[in-house]
Amino acid sequence: MKNITVFLCTCFDEINRVVDYERLCSHLSDDPRVAAVTVSRGLCVSGGAGEIGASVKSGDGRVLIAACSPLARGDQVMRDLERAGVPAFRRHLVDLREGCAWIHGNNPAAATEKALDLLNMGLTALEYKEPSADVTLKIADEVLVIGAGPAGMAAATALARCGVDVRVLERGAQPGGMLGLVSRSYPDNTDPSEKIAAFRDLAASDPRITFHSKVKIISARGYAGNFTVRFTAEGEELQAHAGAVIIATGGRVFPPKGYYRYGEVREVVSQIELEARFRKGPVKKENAVFIQCVGARCEERPYCSTICCPASIKNAMRIMDENENARVWILHRDIMMPGTTLEAYYKKAMERGVRFIRYAESDPPRILGDEAVETVEVRDDITGDRRTIPADLVVLSTPLIAGTDAEAIGDLFGIQRDSYGFFREIYPLHPVETRIDGVYICGSARWPVSSEQAMVQGEAAAMKAAALVGRQTIRASEFSRVPGAKFGHARVNEDTCSGCGNCAAVCSFDAIRLQRRSGEGEFRMVSRVIKVRCKACGNCLSVCPNGSMQMPEMNTKALYGMVGKAFS
């Protein structure tokens, strides 16, 4: 069938100075598949994509472009063709400049041979490429926020302000999350209960926010634009239909069990217990010692939790506020106070007389005392001196660890978790997105953060969700992991699919489900591709034992055809 139009670009004689274009032209015009050959001096500058598009639009026309590499201008020409109405299966780009002329400049004869092969490969690919139908889907206009800690509250507030309906699911009875456990937030030194109260009022008054407390999630299914989540709220079973899901389930404090005689002697408390004491009333102490990095930056948890240093400095100054004669030591391995605000906060603490002593991981402080703590023995890592500090309170700063329900939530939505159980973002450049489109993460569920940063992340996730649910419909090809639209989706031939499930097991986007084939007398399981989730990586077709799974834009015939023509 003569349906392929070939456009050869000389790139202002860059390519044809090496490659013999006359030979290419004569070879191509002899090919029975080629309808016409056009040689152009610069496809990218002539703006010819529109004309090319018009010339191949009718019927079953296909277009082969031989020009520079995709990274140079090739992809741009391809995008122009897409806009001109030439879908991916009807176009093919052959890289003759970077891939041939420029690297084989010393051997024009071989370069021409190679160019011929590359063109042949392109023609064969075009012969077999097929379209994979795109789908357009409606997007549910509600956003589900799971967790009403600082991140979840900020996300819900931001979404409501944007005019988006939000449903907030909170496992506890009240919003606030870990913000409800602390006495004051740093560095502004304000009472966080004000923030929680403000959100509670907003949730009660704003018709856009629906708040559910005492929630247990039963099931979650669906994909971007159409998530269905079943849950119980205060014993009542409910269902939410959401376009996007924001996960803000937070983390939890690592209990310092087995560290520094915690639980053995009195007045050795964790940071969060000190916060609880502050919330009850003033804490009057003469000599307080804070020990940093308890169970953090060690072999088991090598990460820095980032919030413990500011929290200790905040509480150290609070103890000095409540008893002006109090002496406070902070025993640390490094003080982590990034940014101008926190650095100023650190300086302020030093000016107020908080004493910082650095200890080595190999020689940690020792808690002395029989019933209650009496002294802390520490070796100053800088001077080498051994010091004995009188203490009537020892505060252990422990890191945040992944929440208890992180695993369950991760499994429900198919989100990856890192070695420490925190949800994994798409690294790099997509800090609040997950590998499942339409599911966003923020706050300490993602990584230990302060309440302030959790709020920032909550708002970021809210904006991502708003951008998705703000649209009425979306095409599956737009959920792309690559610049521009996806070039296709995997497609199953249900007649030949044996239902082995290899593809479903290997898919890293949970895009394939085994389902019973509908139809009378059909009791087979077959694979179904969820096009929204499919990212066209092709792992499924590589494990398919009988070729039932295909990527129509680059199917087995096209690939094998290209292999066969590689040295023809």
Next chain:
Amino acid sequence: MAVEVSNNHKQQKATERTPRILVFACKWCGLIGADGAGRKREPLPPNFRVIPVECVGSVEPDAVIRAFADGMDGVIVMGCHLGGCRFNDANHAAFKRLELLRALLEGVGIGRDRLLVTFGTAHEGHQFTDVLRNFTNLIAKKESLDTSWTSSRARMI
């Protein structure tokens, strides 16, 4: 004695012929490496052809076997860094699959080193050229593959 002579003869034949190398390059790393080599105008032996794929996940083991059946002397699969794939862990899966295939290739007498799977080494142009040159040298030292017996079977699809 006679066997030795014929072996020597074959060896000589193999070195005379430039090996044919097929490269499956993922569009997001391997192909960018190839592109980088091109932009630097690094002179390269013209004995390789690149097939761009969206992700090395889509390089079917069958396609690699087909390449050997069609007369390639070596196949390179170039993907992104493990952990740096745009398609989550698609290249991990591909790596495991192709590693199994290499074992199979060894078993059927093609030899595991005729299939090179590189991840992350291809992102820069000079690395692409290094990989290609080293691999070409390696393959050139080998005897050429006898593909006469495959010609009828390989056309089955």
